[in-house]
Amino acid sequence: xxxxxxxxxxxxxxxxxxxxxxxMKRSGEQKVDMRGLARILRLVLVRKFLLLAIAxxxxxFFAFMALVQTQPLSFAVPxxxxxxxxxxxxxxxxxxxxxxxxxxxxxxxxxxGVILLAK
Amino acid sequence: xxxxxxxxxPSLEFAFEGAQIASGRSKIxxxxxxxxxxxxxxxxxxxxxxxxxxxxxxxxxNPLDYIRAMLDxxxxxxxxxxxxxxxxxMALMSWADLSFVIPITATGYVMxxxxxxxxxxxxxxxxxxxxxxxxxxGILLVGSTAQYSPQHRASL
Numbered sequence: 001x002x003x004x005x006x007x008x009x010x011x012x013x014x015x016x017x018x019x020x021x022x023x024m025k026r027s028g029e030q031k032v033d034m035r036g037l038a039r040i041l042r043l044v045l046v047r048k049f050l051l052l053a054i055a056x057x058x059x060x061f062f063a064f065m066a067l068v069q070t071q072p073l074s075f076a077v078p079x080x081x082x083x084x085x086x087x088x089x090x091x092x093x094x095x096x097x098x099x100x101x102x103x104x105x106x107x108x109x110x111x112x113g114v115i116l117l118a119k
Numbered sequence: 120x121x122x123x124x125x126x127x128x129p130s131l132e133f134a135f136e137g138a139q140i141a142s143g144r145s146k147i148x149x150x151x152x153x154x155x156x157x158x159x160x161x162x163x164x165x166x167x168x169x170x171x172x173x174x175x176x177x178x179x180x181n182p183l184d185y186i187r188a189m190l191d192x193x194x195x196x197x198x199x200x201x202x203x204x205x206x207x208x209m210a211l212m213s214w215a216d217l218s219f220v221i222p223i224t225a226t227g228y229v230m231x232x233x234x235x236x237x238x239x240x241x242x243x244x245x246x247x248x249x250x251x252x253x254x255x256x257g258i259l260l261v262g263s264t265a266q267y268s269p270q271h272r273a274s275l
Contacts, residue, residue, distance in 0.1 A: 017212075017217060021212045021216075021220075024210075024213040025267075027213060029144070030214075032152060032210045036210060037210070041206060050209075054205075057205070062185055068168045068171050069171045072235065072241045081225070081228055084221055087217060088218050088221060091216065091217040091218035091221075095216075096268075097216045097268045098216075098265070098268040099218045103222075103261050103264045105257075106222055106259070106261035107218065107257065108257070109254070109256050110225045110258065111257075112253050113225075113253030113256075113257060114250065115250070116246045116249050117228055117232055
């Protein structure tokens with residue numbers, strides 16, 4: 001059961017983040033005051049990719065809720081970071097972001113760190 | 120009566136919708152927002168985990184179990200913090216690349232382990248501290264790169 005939950009967390013998080021990043025860049029730079037956050041909330045309601053992103057993240061969130069009930073937080077949080085490598089690759093190949101050597105090396109170090117943290 | 124026509128230029132229309140072409144936030148601003156995002160996520164997760172561990176009923180695939188769980192004050196507080204986290208993280212994604220945001224916000228994993236040790240009395244050993252060091256080294260490397268790809272932004 002825990003591996004099924006983990007798969008839902010990883011898949012949902014990666015798809016949700018990819019869709020969010022795409023839509024938020026398309027929407028332009030947003031402010032983080034109350035009006036800015038309200039505007040983002042409004043964007044969520046009218047942009048279909050953001051709605052889909054929320055649905056993916058909701059699936060990941062509920063799977064996370066179920067996982068933390070039976071597994072320690074220090075396992076559940078780092079284990080869900082498997083989405084991390086997937087997202088960096090998707091950012092490069094799907095979102096066409098400039099992922100150079102330094103950023104890729106940094107991401108790899110963070111990934112190794114997260115794996116160690118999960119031990 | 121003279122008809123007044125509002126001649127909106129494309130740029131004004133764009134600004135009216137709240138969408139501005141990125142003027143380029145400083146890295147300090149981006150890191151501060153990332154820090155706020157990490158704190159909200161860590162405390163949201165902590166509150167959620169705390170609330171979930173208090174529940175006596177085992178969670179399954181029944182949606183009613185989750186609705187019942189949301190009535191717990193710790194679960195509800197955790198969810199409120201995570202909604203705020205989601206909105207602020209979306210703002211952060213409008214400032215920086217996904218491949219920049221993901222490693223930078225990975226400090227949340229370190230905080231998750233630290234908070235797990237402090238409040239939930241979970242064990243944190245040598246491997247976890249080494250992992251913490253690697254995460255910070257990785258964040259330093261990623262943090263030294265440009266926070267967004269302008270050519271990508273222009274193509275959207």
